[in-house]
Amino acid sequence: MPDRTPVRLGEYESAALEPGQLTPRDVDRLHALQARGCLTLVPDRVGWRLKADATVGVLVLDRIRLVVAPKFAIPGEQLMSWLAYALGTPVPAAARRWATGPDGYADLVAAALLEECERLLREGLRRDYVRRRSIEPVLRGRLDVVAQATRRYGQLDQLHVRTFDRESDIWDNRVLGSALKAALGLTSSPDLARALHGTAGAFPQATTPAAALRALDRTHYTRLNARYRPAHTWARLLLRGGGVTDLLSDHGTAADGLLLPMPALWEAVVRRLGTEAVSPYGGHAIPGGSGVGITVHGDLGNASTFRPDLLLSAPGHDLAHRTLFPVDAKYKRYDRHGVSAADVHQLLTYSSGYASSDAPAAVIVHPQPGGHAQRTLQVRGPEGLLGVIHVLGVDTRATPEQATAWMGSVLR
Structure with missing residues (x-):
């Protein structure tokens, strides 16, 4: 990954950018985010003026790495606690490390995913029966008679078989492998990147992030996969690019980032606060x-x-x-x-x-x-x-x- 100039802002703060810091593709992506109320990009006398709105997180562009830290409403050290509360998932131990890193939010969400994935590896990944077609030297499962006759012309030196074995290469695990890979492009910590890379190797991956998101949307939790729910929550956040809603889901804007719209987060917080506040009465x-x-x-x-x-x-x-x-x-x-x-x-x-x-x-x-x-x-x-x-x-x-x-x- 090429070195990118870090640009750090607080909520509602602005910064001046030189003309060479943004490529034409960056300008298009930032204007697309501007149309959705995430930030404001306007030309000035010497280049560009970039203003953060009520959206925090990290946006990785071609030449800069934009980091917007929470400033107005929720202090940085509390952001992960309130985010976990809004998402209805346990607060990760990584939430206590906010003050230790300059890239805070993105690194912490990646660390939260890593923490849950490591727990799943210690407990043992879930396995389920998967149908496979393969060519084997000995008979395993069932012989595919049609394939054997049409492809091997009746020869028995190699057998076309259909197996039904328990494997870890299932969607519950694939979405986590895809999310770990996505987190690698967002983190700036060498130690965290190394840990993410090592853990990602233990998980199968979906063909595309979009396929992983579709699988997450179809997932139903039972006693067999209920322990995957926290990890899937952080995976969904990373794969969508931010937020507790679909505000920043991909609509043709190709930019690596983890952006959290704070108004959407606050709405989710208030919904849970109000519900839990009146239930005892x-x-x-x-x-x-x-x-x-x-x-x-x-x-x-x-x-x-x-x-x-x-x-x-x-x-x-x-x-x-x-x-x-x-x-x-x-x-x-x-x-x-x-x-x-x-x-x-x-x-x-x-x-x-x-x-x-x-x-x-x-x-x-x-x-x-x-x-x-x-x-x-x-x-x-x-x-x-x-x-x-x-x-x-x-x-x-x-x-x-x-x-x-x-x-x-x-x-x-």
């Missing part, structure tokens, strides 16, 4: 936001539909009725400035559509490093109270378990 999340959501008809084009990030159902004062709380995740600095008018309008719509008419309420959850916070907005009109918006700031320097307990005490 008899509450639960309503899957899919209660059916069709809020729809708008009669405008030009198709009808539009929108729904909150999370809809919670909690016991009401009357045991026969339940209270609905629409919850929206906002990846914004609402610890430093007031809630925008657009978000107030959005939450009022949610409370009107889902909450009870006598107590319309909605919840905003935003990240707030350094301490939990709560405030209540009362929206009034000429005829009285229109709705109540609870603004909750979750301390991202705390553990997810502490945040869940605090959020539960507030929502109760």
